[in-house]
Amino acid sequence: MIWSGVAFQKRNRPCGHGGCQRGNWLERLSALVYARRMRSVLLFGLAPFVLTGCGTAAATAPSQPAQSDLGRFLVSQPANKTAVLKLAAADGNANGGYNFDGYANGQLVFTVPVGWTVQAQLSNSGLMPHSAVIISQQAQQSNNVSIPAFPGAETLQPAQGISMGAVAHFSFKASKSGVYAIACGVSGHDADGMWDTLVVSAAAKAPTVTVKP
Numbered sequence: 001m002i003w004s005g006v007a008f009q010k011r012n013r014p015c016g017h018g019g020c021q022r023g024n025w026l027e028r029l030s031a032l033v034y035a036r037r038m039r040s041v042l043l044f045g046l047a048p049f050v051l052t053g054c055g056t057a058a059a060t061a062p063s064q065p066a067q068s069d070l071g072r073f074l075v076s077q078p079a080n081k082t083a084v085l086k087l088a089a090a091d092g093n094a095n096g097g098y099n100f101d102g103y104a105n106g107q108l109v110f111t112v113p114v115g116w117t118v119q120a121q122l123s124n125s126g127l128m129p130h131s132a133v134i135i136s137q138q139a140q141q142s143n144n145v146s147i148p149a150f151p152g153a154e155t156l157q158p159a160q161g162i163s164m165g166a167v168a169h170f171s172f173k174a175s176k177s178g179v180y181a182i183a184c185g186v187s188g189h190d191a192d193g194m195w196d197t198l199v200v201s202a203a204a205k206a207p208t209v210t211v212k213p
């Protein structure tokens with residue numbers, strides 16, 4: 001956060017005279033006042049920009065995280081060309097809990113460069129079991145969530161899913177460019193909208209995560 005960074009710098013700057021180690025109360029006070037003022041400026045001054053930046057998604061679904069928070073769902077490891085996707089099943093009440101990371105119906109879009117390794121981590125916060133399978137658009141259109149688009153691109157026993165509080169991992173090589181669905185393999189969940197989008201891109205240089213407008 002910018003304001004905590006400002007406060008940190010103010011508090012830790014060298015003061016150039018003795019006695020700093022024990023803390024100069026006046027300096028601390030001024031840093032605190034400055035940090036609070038900056039926070040107010042940022043919170044209220046930037047609020048309109050933040051809101052317009054989020055567009056209709058923020059207006060229609062205020063419980064969803066802001067675009068700037070999406071980074072927590074993705075870790076990029078460029079040195080070994082690996083993208084780590086964090087999929088939280090039933091993350092809040094969006095789409096009646098049938099969501100990954102609070103999004104459903106393909107709205108959350110992960111993009112990875114073709115040839116990269118994808119490591120997915122699925123956690124389940126919901127009462128119902130959930131799973132994750134990477135499927136092609138054709139498979140999704142024919143309601144077939146049982147065949148992953150890449151070898152290994154599914155949690156174990158996806159039709160059964162993992163229970164509340166459990167965590168599952170899988171890893172695969174995104175060897176073919178295209179648009180895929182990250183779908184829940186438990187019967188009926190994908191059809192109810194429990195899927196995010198995975199784009200395997202020949203043009204992308206680094207993995208990204210965005211929200212469709």
Ligand SMILES: [Cu+2]
Pocket residue numbers: 089129130131184185186189194
């Ligand atoms: Cu599910």
